[in-house]
Amino acid sequence: MSESSYTRVPVLGRQLRDFMFAGVLALVIASAAFVGVRNRELAARQIDLATRSADAVADGRDALPTVHAAIVSEPRISTKHSYLRRRTIREGGKTRVLGAEPHVADDKLFYDAANRAQQGATIAEMLPDGSGRALVAHKAPGGIAIAITAPAAPAPYPFLVFIGVLGLGASLVAAGALVGRNAQRLGTLAGIATLAVPTLLWQSWVAASLILALAFVVAAMQHIGVSDRFARGLVTHRVALSFLSPAAVAMSVLVAAPFVIGLLLGFYDHHQGTWTFVGLDNFTRILSGNGHSLDDPLNFWFILGVTVLWTVANIALHVTVGVSLALLLSRKWLRGKGIFRMLLILPWAIPNYITALMWKGMFQGQYGAVNSLLHAVGLGDVSWFGSWATAFSANVITNTWLGFPFMMVVALGALETIPKELYEAASVDGASAWQRFRHITLPHLRPALGPAVALGSIWTFNMFNVIFLVSGGKPGDSTNILVTDAYRWAFERGDRYGMAAAEGTIIFLILLLWTVFGTRVVRSKEPA
């Protein structure tokens, strides 16, 4: 007796351990379901209140007590200012001019809603300010009937329900463990399945089936012993896990989740607030040039060409300027080394949006610094943002000024690691300065510059601020790179988020290919 109860304690521990693990996952699923259901319920209830009130005022009856409802007239041309349209509002039997003194809190909402409902469509939606108010507006005799409900908070989080089902589930698991053998798996299955009960009550079938599937998976894992191995792994690597978990949680919520959502959005089309699944449409439209010819600045391949040119030009300039300066700065006999280095790093320390705006100011107009200098040496004005070549150069000059210090610092660090004896030995052997550079300096720079170039090329490829703030795509969108073009899809061409997301995905794939194959090319040049 004592011996059998001794062996059962670890069984109970294991059962509860697996239940805890599944329970946390199930609670996350159930909470997500709850939030979704709660918002949907609130919206349904509030919109129903608003609809009934709008119908009531349309029929000349009173609105429900908590709802602010009124009839707003058709717009009439103002007698004072013929370019203004004004509407009157009739509420509680009184009529006044909408938006005139004295201001009433909801006037702007009423006015905007009236404008939108004018076309004959019915509006029924939650206000986007998160206050929980619903707005309903539709045409009615004498104008437009509009109703806005009072703010409402959604139902509170059901802590007690969750604690209750957790307790019930745990006792089912414990009961299974005490009975033993096959009842263990059954206990696990039943215990975890209990957690699906609240989601069934909320009629959120997806969450319920997810939790049930989880129950089966955990029971099966227990049966074949995977859960034990998994738990042992967690214990063995608990140190690594505890060090990594903060980063893992932060990254999964704020990087991985948006990343996945972003990838998915590429398969949808966004039009005036509604999303429709369009499969690969966005991608084919982008890759086929969206009806623009190859030399049109809106064609994807044109923009890709500009982007690649932009990246190559910048990286080449950054490396050349950075390495040359590092070589000058690393002379032993140089006076004021610290001051030179500090002053040359300065562009890096200036926020890059300020750099971009500063250079934009210098390229601008007749009195900008660049044109003044051209004047001083007897050259005429250049309208920098008037042609592609000059606008592109302006961008590249700005980005070179901003980016060379990074390469310089990396090269300086690498130069410091070169043993002096190598140069002395080479001098003794009669190597020329070029030979010393070619056979000693360069091989030592490469391992440090390789990763810096890989990282720098990713940054430059996605360098939004400089393009956006300096040329802004001028002239006529021709100096856009892929990221700024995607930004324009999202925010300047009628909120085409789907197209923007698809283009973002393409950018990501290009960079992925580049790091997988491109960096291999860079590495292969390394000395063995």
Added chain:
Amino acid sequence: MKRRAFNVRHALVHAALIVLVAVVLYPVMLVCKKAFEPGHATSLGGSPLPEHVTTQHFRDLFGARGPHGELLFLRQAANSIIIALATTVVGVVISCTAAYALSRLRFPGRKAGLTTFLVVQMFPATLLMLPLYVILDKLGLLNSMVGLVLVYSTTAIPFCVWTLKGYFDSLPRELEEAARIDGASPWMIFRRIILPLARPGIAVTALFSFMTAWNEFIMASTFMTDESKYTLPVLIQSSVGQFSADWGLFAAGAVVTSIPVMVAFYVLQRSLVGGLTAGAVKG
């Protein structure tokens, strides 16, 4: 004896460096000049030395008031400082621990983890904005500084983890092994040995986290709807907007916002050289 003699090559290198520094500094001087020069210029140009000096632009900048009479600049400067410092603390703490695990401990999924930190940098940040907007909205963190701090620190983490991992890799392991034999826990080794040794690397990482938050304006202007919650970049960028450009005001703002980062760079310039390359050299 020969060394004392005037060396033409040395003089040429010095002269070349002075010219290059002058070219690099010209735009900076120009901005400083505009900040102290009276009048409202429509572009940046001319001699880098001002003819008349005034503090008018700084007074305009500090004195600008919002719709409710609050001092806009001071308010937004305070927002920027709080957000940037919080981002630095959160970003550095999280990436230090992660980088230590990736550098010193062996566990399944380590390679995959390292690759993930590299790959996520390739997705353009401007396109994470829309999904992030939705997520922050659901979490109730829109228009809140906490939300912005979380977003900025996660943007900074991948780069910080890579830099720090490289730096940790370059530290000698003998001390840790000695400590382990003496019975120190991993946490103690991390705190008492790794962190003090890695100070230059951590300083550089902190600087980059700070700059990520201090320099960002697109997300700040999208996620914050309340003008009193804007950060400095939003204010400065709007001073030379589409419709009205006041380069004097811009220059004053630019000088004030650049100074903290420049000071940090000056203090950290020695660590910058070592901190960035230690990892890169080792690959």
